Amino acid sequence: xxxxxxxxxxxxxxxxxxxxxxxxxxxxxxxxxxxxxxxxxxxxxxxxxxxxxxxxxxxxxxxxxxxxxxxxxxxxxxxxxxxxxxxxxxxxxxxxxxxxxxxxxxxxxxxxxxxxxxxxxxxxxxxxxxxxxxxxxx
Numbered sequence: 002x003x004x005x006x007x008x009x010x011x012x013x014x015x016x017x018x019x020x021x022x023x024x025x026x027x028x029x030x031x032x033x034x035x036x037x038x039x040x041x042x043x044x045x046x047x048x049x050x051x052x053x054x055x056x057x058x059x060x061x062x063x064x065x066x067x068x069x070x071x072x073x074x075x076x077x078x079x080x081x082x083x084x085x086x087x088x089x090x091x092x093x094x095x096x097x098x099x100x101x102x103x104x105x106x107x108x109x110x111x112x113x114x115x116x117x118x119x120x121x122x123x124x125x126x127x128x129x130x131x132x133x134x135x136x137x138x139x
Contacts, residue, residue: 004070005042009035033105040118041099045069047122048095051129072096095121 017023025031048069053062068074075097082088091097098117103110 002039002042002046004045005035005038008038030105033111037103037105037111037114037118038099040122041095041114044095044118044121044125045099047129048125051125051132054129055132069096072100075100093117 013023013025049062049066052065053059056062056065075091075094078091078094079097082091092101092113095117098114103114105111105114
């Protein structure tokens, strides 16, 4: 959630410095942006939680979290996509969706963000819960 707060504050500061305009703008658009980013960041924290449950090692979880946060996997998949051709798989990766520019006035972008966030949230919550149940029973 710190990333979300940092994003909003840096956006306001950047617009104030470079554009002399720190207004939020259309409230409906801003609310869609905040809800979309909140869902994406919540899904990212669930992915990190799942990794920490499975790895059972703090250092490993931190390193994997930093690698995911730096979008190393997204850059590798994007590079492989450029070699293969017209495949757009990297746009469905969680961190790529967080860092890519989306137009929240376009319903396709809103559905893309919500879909990616919900799929990652459900998938990694299910994986973590199944792993924990197996661990407790075994």
